[in-house]
Amino acid sequence: MSAETITRTETDARTRILTAAARLFAARGLGGVGLREITAEAGVNLAAVNYHFGSKEGLLEALFAQRAKPICEERLRLLALCRAARGRPPMLEQVLDAFLRPAFSLGLEAGVDGATFGKLRARLSVESEELYRRILSRAFDDSTRQFLDAVTAALPDLPSAEVAWRFHFMLGTMIYTMANSGRIQSVTEGALDPSDPDAILARLIPFLTAGFRAPA
Amino acid sequence: MSAETITRTETDARTRILTAAARLFAARGLGGVGLREITAEAGVNLAAVNYHFGSKEGLLEALFAQRAKPICEERLRLLALCRAARGRPPMLEQVLDAFLRPAFSLGLEAGVDGATFGKLRARLSVESEELYRRILSRAFDDSTRQFLDAVTAALPDLPSAEVAWRFHFMLGTMIYTMANSGRIQSVTEGALDPSDPDAILARLIPFLTAGFRAPA
DNA sequence: GTCTATACAGTGATAGAC
């Protein structure tokens, strides 16, 4: 009932709130930005957030669902390509690339670049509170589970529990790199610059494939 | 000027605040707990936190410095053992174990177990705000840099920039596992239980050593 | 239905009395 009657010249309040929230959350974190600032930037009344999204966390959930969608779709598209052109390079490399590449390169529509969304995603990923787990699960579990299956299939000799552990370790490298906390720059005194997706993947894929193929 | 005159029968306010904050922060996160609850549990006045620690974040910094100390000390003790008994098992395995084991098993004094402190540490580790970076740097950089050097020495054929990247990836696996967000349980429907330090290390070390030894 | 103004209970921080 909302798709028919729209012949808008400007974006509606809901979209403007989402855009402003994406920029501000990503830039300064969840706690670092208040609703008054978001609504001011979006040009709406303070109460509009609670009207449209129920709560600040409801807004976060909507934002996440929106941003995760293109990432998951691109993942599945690349996974289908893996299955079509199997063999060379080895399947494991192809599958890991299909999983990781969209996470590092996508998410940049509506004026918020992928890196800042990655930071937001990383923050949620280390949270154990039930609400945040649910948001991440809804957004990514389907896609993630398909890739866990694909990796398991690519490593037929490895016990599936072992594959799951290593997949978990891979998620850690991905999340921590997306977080781009600046910690590795601090330790290495600025030698690394984790911002170019291609450069990251060129380092990460060989590391991970070797780890996945380690003897159990 | 504070170490001389103490002949206390009870712990002082500062310590009681730290203990209460450690428990509550770890259990419910930074934003999830207010100063009024901390001070109530510690049996002190609300203003005592700002008097003793300057701010809520000052309290966090003090808490972190206190907890990080035994971890770093144990790390360096184990690193010294590596150098004494070199050769078997291979140096890389020894060094990684020395780095990771204290992070997973220690931190449990003063009534807060290591796992909950690990969660708190993980949350800070993906934060890019300057303040949190500083807290982590002060607490861990010295120790971390020594281990980066030790790993570099154990991999003489690998360019040092490559070692730094892989070290960064290792930090990701460590932080994400410490966070224990429950995400891998969600994807695998509960097959994994990342709580026993020995079990984690038995999975993690082979994965990481294979990754570190991958051809550049 | 959508939006606004306003009020409310909570937070961390702080000045100043004791």
Place this chain on the structure above:
DNA sequence: GTCTATCACTGTATAGAC
């Protein structure tokens, strides 16, 4: 040193205008 009182601010809820 410690405490009280208060400040500016937060997210949320609601009554009512269009």
